[in-house]
Amino acid sequence: MLLKKAKVLMLTALSIAALHVLPAGQVEAAGGYACDGSPGVYIYQDGHYSGACTRVAVGDYADLTSLGIPNDSASSIKIINNPSSGLYYEAAVYDNSNFQGAKSTIRFGSDELGQDAVGNDRLSSLKVRTINYTEYTGVYLFEHDYYHGDWVKITANTPDLASLSFNDRASSLLITRAASTGQSQYKVSLYEGLGFSGRSTGTFSGDIPSLTASFQIFGKSGFNDMTSSVLVFSN
Ligand SMILES: [Ca+2]
Ligand SMILES: [Ca+2]
Numbered sequence: 213m214l215l216k217k218a219k220v221l222m223l224t225a226l227s228i229a230a231l232h233v234l235p236a237g238q239v240e241a242a243g244g245y246a247c248d249g250s251p252g253v254y255i256y257q258d259g260h261y262s263g264a265c266t267r268v269a270v271g272d273y274a275d276l277t278s279l280g281i282p283n284d285s286a287s288s289i290k291i292i293n294n295p296s297s298g299l300y301y302e303a304a305v306y307d308n309s310n311f312q313g314a315k316s317t318i319r320f321g322s323d324e325l326g327q328d329a330v331g332n333d334r335l336s337s338l339k340v341r342t343i344n345y346t347e348y349t350g351v352y353l354f355e356h357d358y359y360h361g362d363w364v365k366i367t368a369n370t371p372d373l374a375s376l377s378f379n380d381r382a383s384s385l386l387i388t389r390a391a392s393t394g395q396s397q398y399k400v401s402l403y404e405g406l407g408f409s410g411r412s413t414g415t416f417s418g419d420i421p422s423l424t425a426s427f428q429i430f431g432k433s434g435f436n437d438m439t440s441s442v443l444v445f446s447n
């Protein structure tokens with residue numbers, strides 16, 4: 213009897229796992245799923261990807277509670293992409309229901325939502341979508357350290373960041389990596405002045421979690437909130 217029960221349980225577990233191996237072209241139904249490592253957006257109740265977790269599939273969710281997630285409880289978000297299928301996930305998260313109020317757009321996860329516009333324990337609605345490789349790849353400049361806050365993506369030389377409303381705002385920087393090799397796809401030089409003038413960080417190809425800490429050769433605040441133009445080279 214016990215053995216039979218165990219067998220049934222095992223078969224159930226197998227069929228649940230099989231659900232996530234979708235035939236090519238078939239899209240997973242919108243909704244909340246177990247945090248099983250499948251691609252998608254993972255919403256955690258606590259910071260640093262801990263506490264109760266729900267994986268959210270592509271869809272618009274005007275009220276977070278429809279996913280079984282308590283309102284105003286989310287503290288971190290992890291993104292798991294599916295590079296072999298060319299699918300990258302983006303979560304637009306809102307303070308209020310019906311996609312209203314403070315908004316953060318997250319492509320690389322947030323270990324502390326309190327560092328982003330939406331805030332800690334504020335999340336009430338969200339939209340999850342996939343973006344393709346072209347939309348995903350680039351050099352991302354972030355408003356705050358450790359890839360938090362507003363961001364802009366650039367893929368070409370940018371002589372005036374004010375054109376992207378990002379003059380003297382960058383505090384961290386992330387460069388996407390090729391799915392096949394894991395290598396950074398771009399090299400970057402940041403400049404203090406417009407049109408690639410003034411002091412420069414020199415050329416680098418790695419992520420910079422803190423422009424303050426990484427470039428203290430320029431003084432106490434490093435290269436924080438100083439960047440006005442950027443040269444971008446293919447790597
Ligand atoms: Ca929380
Ligand atoms: Ca809220």
Ligand SMILES: [Ca+2]
Nearest residue numbers: 355381382383
């Ligand atoms: Ca900043």
